[in-house]
Amino acid sequence: MSKIEALLAEYLSECREILSKAEENVLELENRFDQETVNSLFRYIHTVKGNSGIFEFKNLFRLSHLLENLLGQLREKKISITKELIDLLLCSIDRIKNMLNNIAEESSIPIDDLVERIKNFGIEKQTLSIENKPTDPNLTVKQRKIPDEFAKLAQEKKQNLFVIYFDLHQQKFPFITDFFDYTNQFSDWILHKEIIEENVLFLEEEKEDSVPYYLVILSPISMNEFLQKYPLEVIETFSIYEIIPSNVAESTPQLDIKKNTESNQETHIKVRISLLDDLINLVGETIITRNQLLQRFSLTNDSEEGIVLSRLSQLITQMHDKVMHTRLQELNLIYQRINRVVRDTARTLNKEVNLKMEGGEVELDKTMIDVIGDSIIHIIRNSMDHGLESIEDRTKLGKNPIGTIRLSAMLQSGNVQLIIEDDGRGISPEFIKNSAIKKGVISTEQASKMSDEEVIDLIFLPGFSTASQVTDVSGRGVGMDVVRTSFKKLGGSVKLYTKVGQGMKIVASLPQTVSVVSCLFIKTDDMRLAIYRKNIIELIQFEDDKYSFVNNHEMYNFRDRMIPVVNLRKLLFPEEAYKRPQLLVIVQTDIYYYGILFDEMIEFQEIVVKPLGEFFTELKMFSGATIMGDGEPVIIIDVTGIGEFASLPTMSSIKQELKQVVSRSFDLNGYLLFISSGEFFASNSTSVICIEKVERSSIEYLSGKEVIQYRDTIIPVRRIEHILQIPEKESKFTYAFLIIISVDKEFIGILVDEIVDVVKEVTILDIKDNPHNFILGQSIINKTSTLILDLHKMFKKMSNTESNQRKISL
Amino acid sequence: MKIQILTWKSNNQLYGTNIQNCHEVQKDVHVLKVPHSKKYISGIVNLRGEILTVLDLPAILGLKEKANDGNSVIIRMKNKSKQIALKVDSIEQVLNITSDKIEDASLHLNGKELEFIPQVAYSDSGFILLLDIEKLFIVR
Numbered sequence: 050m051s052k053i054e055a056l057l058a059e060y061l062s063e064c065r066e067i068l069s070k071a072e073e074n075v076l077e078l079e080n081r082f083d084q085e086t087v088n089s090l091f092r093y094i095h096t097v098k099g100n101s102g103i104f105e106f107k108n109l110f111r112l113s114h115l116l117e118n119l120l121g122q123l124r125e126k127k128i129s130i131t132k133e134l135i136d137l138l139l140c141s142i143d144r145i146k147n148m149l150n151n152i153a154e155e156s157s158i159p160i161d162d163l164v165e166r167i168k169n170f171g172i173e174k175q176t177l178s179i180e181n182k183p184t185d186p187n188l189t190v191k192q193r194k195i196p197d198e199f200a201k202l203a204q205e206k207k208q209n210l211f212v213i214y215f216d217l218h219q220q221k222f223p224f225i226t227d228f229f230d231y232t233n234q235f236s237d238w239i240l241h242k243e244i245i246e247e248n249v250l251f252l253e254e255e256k257e258d259s260v261p262y263y264l265v266i267l268s269p270i271s272m273n274e275f276l277q278k279y280p281l282e283v284i285e286t287f288s289i290y291e292i293i294p295s296n297v298a299e300s301t302p303q304l305d306i307k308k309n310t311e312s313n314q315e316t317h318i319k320v321r322i323s324l325l326d327d328l329i330n331l332v333g334e335t336i337i338t339r340n341q342l343l344q345r346f347s348l349t350n351d352s353e354e355g356i357v358l359s360r361l362s363q364l365i366t367q368m369h370d371k372v373m374h375t376r377l378q379e380l381n382l383i384y385q386r387i388n389r390v391v392r393d394t395a396r397t398l399n400k401e402v403n404l405k406m407e408g409g410e411v412e413l414d415k416t417m418i419d420v421i422g423d424s425i426i427h428i429i430r431n432s433m434d435h436g437l438e439s440i441e442d443r444t445k446l447g448k449n450p451i452g453t454i455r456l457s458a459m460l461q462s463g464n465v466q467l468i469i470e471d472d473g474r475g476i477s478p479e480f481i482k483n484s485a486i487k488k489g490v491i492s493t494e495q496a497s498k499m500s501d502e503e504v505i506d507l508i509f510l511p512g513f514s515t516a517s518q519v520t521d522v523s524g525r526g527v528g529m530d531v532v533r534t535s536f537k538k539l540g541g542s543v544k545l546y547t548k549v550g551q552g553m554k555i556v557a558s559l560p561q562t563v564s565v566v567s568c569l570f571i572k573t574d575d576m577r578l579a580i581y582r583k584n585i586i587e588l589i590q591f592e593d594d595k596y597s598f599v600n601n602h603e604m605y606n607f608r609d610r611m612i613p614v615v616n617l618r619k620l621l622f623p624e625e626a627y628k629r630p631q632l633l634v635i636v637q638t639d640i641y642y643y644g645i646l647f648d649e650m651i652e653f654q655e656i657v658v659k660p661l662g663e664f665f666t667e668l669k670m671f672s673g674a675t676i677m678g679d680g681e682p683v684i685i686i687d688v689t690g691i692g693e694f695a696s697l698p699t700m701s702s703i704k705q706e707l708k709q710v711v712s713r714s715f716d717l718n719g720y721l722l723f724i725s726s727g728e729f730f731a732s733n734s735t736s737v738i739c740i741e742k743v744e745r746s747s748i749e750y751l752s753g754k755e756v757i758q759y760r761d762t763i764i765p766v767r768r769i770e771h772i773l774q775i776p777e778k779e780s781k782f783t784y785a786f787l788i789i790i791s792v793d794k795e796f797i798g799i800l801v802d803e804i805v806d807v808v809k810e811v812t813i814l815d816i817k818d819n820p821h822n823f824i825l826g827q828s829i830i831n832k833t834s835t836l837i838l839d840l841h842k843m844f845k846k847m848s849n850t851e852s853n854q855r856k857i858s859l
Numbered sequence: 860m861k862i863q864i865l866t867w868k869s870n871n872q873l874y875g876t877n878i879q880n881c882h883e884v885q886k887d888v889h890v891l892k893v894p895h896s897k898k899y900i901s902g903i904v905n906l907r908g909e910i911l912t913v914l915d916l917p918a919i920l921g922l923k924e925k926a927n928d929g930n931s932v933i934i935r936m937k938n939k940s941k942q943i944a945l946k947v948d949s950i951e952q953v954l955n956i957t958s959d960k961i962e963d964a965s966l967h968l969n970g971k972e973l974e975f976i977p978q979v980a981y982s983d984s985g986f987i988l989l990l991d992i993e994k995l996f997i998v999r
Contacts, residue, residue, distance in 0.1 A: 660910070662910065664912045665893060665900075668895055668896060671893065681889065681891065681905065683891075
């Protein structure tokens, strides 16, 4: 890069920073006049002007020069802050930004429109110039004479003096007396009030029933504050004397330059981003090398080398932590942008918005801030456009006509939590459902089965915009699906909460740094894989009898909860032969809760996450990779991605489905009631894996024994009637039910005619002289005599003593 | 006009590309196959702390892909913003080729191969298929 290019790059970077600060100042001034803010704004524009002169950017120079003049007038109070002025300033700043971004075409970017406006601004206001000299006689405001005693009084009392013009008839009061009651609130401050008898020129359109009126106010609060506190439909306001909060009023502006710049230089320093990136890469590699060293050195802390290595390891971890923090920037960076966007959007939509922002000092990694900035702005625009009702609607509903949008950030155990909420109309699940059905996103049938939360979640599907017309404000570009993906890619999540009529709340969370994470390393089929520790609930040994197959899903009984499981080996290497898994890890994300079956556990380790690369972005089940101590790459699995890939039921759908399954979500401490050959039985259900409805014709014979196909294998079919030696009654139905239990690691199907119910408790009455341990007793259930059995014991005995046909008498 | 090309062999065919885009050659690296990935992706490899995607050249060209047997030879290739690794059978020489020895490949190839190999070159070592590596960076 040549010297000129380098200089230009620096100039552009500096100007952008300056303009950003200038914009901030302008937004501040919109709310409150502050001399210091005006001064610094003046200086910023002055700098931009000077710099552009060096490079001979003529348009830039001209525009900033005129702007500087305008600000000079503002500084000297020759003009006052009005909405038009703020608009003009913002417009000009935008134009300058545009020129900076397209610096090559700077000369072709038009500025004449702004030049005209600025010139007119100056001229118009100059004829009404009100000087801040209290001794000036005959301060006139459009032919109204304000006695100079007022101005003297203002100076003495050190209060603000201003005049408000309005039309009495335009005020919101039904009766004039209400208006006077209203003004009683600040009656102490009213120096003079007068109805203007003659129809003076100041009303642009002279309406017949208008009542022009003015108030001269002397108050301790500024004119802007006054108008915010006591809103009135004003036509025009004039500030005659204004109090400046500090004693800076006495000093001339130029002398302040030093004061400001000095304070900035002491605490911060500018660093090239590429330098920081290099630093981070180096630290990342240092960590990998450290891990390699630690591996080779399986240390005992007594050894000298062990102690030194341990210390070195600690230092490296700390260093990594600090380096990652260099990339942290305050959220205030986006907050400023948001402020501007909200202001502009409110104007476009004609809505009043009270934007509350908190937690700007919370820090987030720089790369993340850029990404989520767009998402946050999209969400807020959405709220403003679709969420907040119009001013009239809100008033009709009894809501504050000014809508509130609150953006807050919080740091919670290494995660940044962002909350964006509005008090608008909320999102109606019905509306979303209908919209989704219309768009063909879901079928009417699917829709009927969905819970409200699932319906709301549809918003996050790509292409889903319920706006009846894609408004320019929020309808295009970033969609809610992009928002969710952006957060997910950064390792975070987005949740939406809403109450119809009350508003909407979005809670997004992100890890604060893209840094070192803890992972569990496992092995399946000789391949190592990693799972993020934050997803892991528990790690347990796989037990066959807890595993079952319900309605085509593999399920596992985890602490009396049936959860879906996925066999990792089968998922990743479908061609490989089935091998019984040894271990099970229970994992959880926002929508999934399931178990992963695998072969071996290696260890927990802290690793640096690396992206897999764009060739793998479509593989949702993997979310990155890392380098192990031995230099080998290991893939990190994405728990949500695996859930999707394996079509696992989500947490809410499991609850619904289990209700529909024939066996229902039976309480494993309960009793299964069934009928076979006309007799009623009940069995404790702990050993029952599942119940399947089968066609009687599908029962086959193998070596003289009844068998049936169940999943991938053939299992024996047993009948209670045989064991109990009761006559088999022919069933009129073609189907039957198979109660599948696991005995000695094998499945057996017990054929019964009908499944009646599942009950929690049963009062078991002993049977006299009961020789069999598999008959637990009898009971009266639903007014019927029922025999209580332990199926497991029943058929366990039979498996062992096949040949012994014991005669049983009841 | 002369260009320097790095040549290699894949399935007994000689290929080459401008050496400016080749930044490194590694023999004997272990490539980890990623389950469910596309056929033309051999896998990923660790190259000095960075995870690099390894592409199988024959597969990309629509020829039969090579089985991942043991360790591989890879060439790290870069363009302005991205980098990938290409799995090859063996590295051959760096040759200086003059423009008169280069011609349009459409006379010799067609279909998918032509997409990736716009030109061919003649040399003492044989007939070289010149790869346009920009095409490799496009994810299909």
